[in-house]
Amino acid sequence: xxxxxxxxxxxxxxxxxxxxxxxxxxxxxxxxxxxxxxxxxxxxxxxxxxxxxxxxxxxxxxxxxxxxxxxxxxxxxxxxxxxxxxxxxxxxxxxxxxxxxxxxxxxxxxxxxxxxxxxxxxxxxxxxxxxxxxxxxxxxxxxxx
Amino acid sequence: xxxxxxxxxxxxxxxxxxxxxxxxxxxxxxxxxxxxxxxxxxxxxxxxxxxxxxxxxxxxxxxxxxxxxxxxxxxxxxxxxxxxxxxxxxxxxxxxxxxxxxxxxxxxxxxxxxx
Numbered sequence: 339x340x341x342x343x344x345x346x347x348x349x350x351x352x353x354x355x356x357x358x359x360x361x362x363x364x365x366x367x368x369x370x371x372x373x374x375x376x377x378x379x380x381x382x383x384x385x386x387x388x389x390x391x392x393x394x395x396x397x398x399x400x401x402x403x404x405x406x407x408x409x410x411x412x413x414x415x416x417x418x419x420x421x422x423x424x425x426x427x428x429x430x431x432x433x434x435x436x437x438x439x440x441x442x443x444x445x446x447x448x449x450x451x452x453x454x455x456x457x458x459x460x461x462x463x464x465x466x467x468x469x470x471x472x473x474x475x476x477x478x479x480x481x482x483x
Numbered sequence: 484x485x486x487x488x489x490x491x492x493x494x495x496x497x498x499x500x501x502x503x504x505x506x507x508x509x510x511x512x513x514x515x516x517x518x519x520x521x522x523x524x525x526x527x528x529x530x531x532x533x534x535x536x537x538x539x540x541x542x543x544x545x546x547x548x549x550x551x552x553x554x555x556x557x558x559x560x561x562x563x564x565x566x567x568x569x570x571x572x573x574x575x576x577x578x579x580x581x582x583x584x585x586x587x588x589x590x591x592x593x594x595x596x597x598x
Binding site for chain 2: 344345348351352354355460463464467470471474475481482483
């Protein structure tokens with residue numbers, strides 16, 4: 339899971355780079371690859387949760403030790419997974435706009451009716467890297483500790 | 484209008500780095516992740532385990548923030564504004580950890596249930 343999310347951060351960083359170069363195809367493709375990695379991550383998390391729940395871990399109970407582990411584990415990884423899911427949706431939406439060339443013609447946005455710029459690729463990237471950054475801490479402190 | 488376009492163009496050049504840099508950082512992140520898995524694999528215990536886990540964690544976080552999030556090319560003031568508050572929180576946590584023994588001692592002395 340760690341490698342999947344790190345790879346997604348790598349592809350996202352390169353997508354941002356191509357976004358600055360205004361290379362529409364490469365940016366969009368790399369963003370979609372990032373989204374695919376993110377979806378893979380969420381899928382693996384679903385499997386992991388299923389396994390742990392089968393083994394008797396609950397938000398109020400933990401067969402191997404302190405009950406607090408169950409609650410904090412499910413809450414923290416759950417919130418993180420939610421943000422990954424939101425990121426995947428956001429990535430797909432922005433990748434579609436890049437692909438269509440919205441930022442070259444400064445087409446107005448659907449909700450905001452403001453002109454789009456390639457900066458949104460960097461902003462999406464910052465969001466995605468932060469989600470990856472949080473996973474670095476979760477992985478170290480929950481899985482390895 | 485022309486100014487806006489020109490500044491947009493200069494800004495677009497702002498974060499142009501060779502792809503190789505991202506690939507190298509990506510590789511390092513893989514290496515560091517593998518190292519932290521190996522800590523678990525070899526079953527290291529105690530302070531060695533914890534310090535290694537924290538070391539790899541901080542290195543990975545640093546690489547992501549510095550290169551992927553372009554912090555290394557930001558102004559120094561911004562880097563301080565973002566990095567200093569979490570560091571101060573960690574200092575506060577450290578102070579609380581040091582004080583915890585003392586607090587626990589006081590509780591045991593004054594609030595221990597009579598036996």
